[in-house]
Amino acid sequence: MHTHLIVVGDIHGHWSAADVEQLDSEGADAILVVGDLAGLRWSATLGVARGIAALRTPTLVLPGNHDGPHPGQLLAEVAGQQQLGDWLTGTLSRRVEALREALSPHTLVGYSAHRIGGLTVVAGRPHSMGGPTLSFPGHMAAAWSIETLEASAERLCEVVDAVDTEDVLFLAHNGPTGLGATRDAIFGCDFRREAGDWGDPDLAVAVEHARRRGLRVRAVVAGHMHRRLRGGGQRRWRECRDDTLYLNAAEVPRVARQGRHHVRLDLTPEGVTARDCWL
Numbered sequence: 503m504h505t506h507l508i509v510v511g512d513i514h515g516h517w518s519a520a521d522v523e524q525l526d527s528e529g530a531d532a533i534l535v536v537g538d539l540a541g542l543r544w545s546a547t548l549g550v551a552r553g554i555a556a557l558r559t560p561t562l563v564l565p566g567n568h569d570g571p572h573p574g575q576l577l578a579e580v581a582g583q584q585q586l587g588d589w590l591t592g593t594l595s596r597r598v599e600a601l602r603e604a605l606s607p608h609t610l611v612g613y614s615a616h617r618i619g620g621l622t623v624v625a626g627r628p629h630s631m632g633g634p635t636l637s638f639p640g641h642m643a644a645a646w647s648i649e650t651l652e653a654s655a656e657r658l659c660e661v662v663d664a665v666d667t668e669d670v671l672f673l674a675h676n677g678p679t680g681l682g683a684t685r686d687a688i689f690g691c692d693f694r695r696e697a698g699d700w701g702d703p704d705l706a707v708a709v710e711h712a713r714r715r716g717l718r719v720r721a722v723v724a725g726h727m728h729r730r731l732r733g734g735g736q737r738r739w740r741e742c743r744d745d746t747l748y749l750n751a752a753e754v755p756r757v758a759r760q761g762r763h764h765v766r767l768d769l770t771p772e773g774v775t776a777r778d779c780w781l
């Protein structure tokens with residue numbers, strides 16, 4: 503069986519009616535959006551969500567770290583001042599609900615499983631900023647009763663345990679740990695001199711758990727770590743390990759001279775291919 507998926511990387515405000523027309527005309531089975539719909543303005547985020555809602559193709563959207571947090575909360579998070587961020591948590595919870603409404607009839611996903619034919623898409627942790635700490639802990643505790651990355655890993659494993667197809671694909675905002683610690687690694691850190699692996703450890707646990715359960719992990723799809731590196735150069739954007747295709751779809755900005763970017767994923771019994779497309 504052949505499953506045709508479209509993956510849309512970090513949008514950061516670059517969405518228009520042309521995307522709806524072009525992506526729907528591809529005739530894909532589903533569209534996966536890895537998150538970060540807009541930059542700093544909340545009204546722009548909601549506008550992109552309403553634009554995505556116009557798609558006729560079934561679409562799953564995983565919220566990124568820019569999808570809901572107040573700019574002050576993002577800054578607090580980056581500065582490690584999470585208590586200040588927690589103070590703004592009420593805003594984030596309200597915004598997540600507004601985002602969910604704006605995307606309807608499509609689905610805002612997270613810690614959830616979604617069937618696409620014979621494939622199950624397992625949606626990872628919402629709002630991840632990557633790295634070894636739980637992003638937005640106040641919100642994660644209030645909305646999900648999750649206070650640590652270990653608890654997040656457990657929750658993801660519970661979602662995996664309920665999967666009743668052999669084939670599974672993980673959709674996350676940021677990719678898993680274990681794929682390299684150099685700045686040009688697929689989820690490597692490019693914003694500090696010592697580089698390092700900036701993947702999500704909870705996602706890595708869940709992927710390994712799925713394999714141990716005997717599931718066939720076809721692909722792990724994420725973004726967040728922009729392909730264009732700070733200070734120059736490009737990171738690796740696809741990688742095949744343990745029979746799984748890892749994809750970083752974060753071509754930012756996704757609208758450039760070549761056109762409007764998405765990744766086409768084809769899943770066949772023989773394997774998975776990922777191809778950059780500029781329409």
Ligand SMILES: [Fe+2]
Nearest residue numbers: 538566567726
């Ligand atoms: Fe992000």
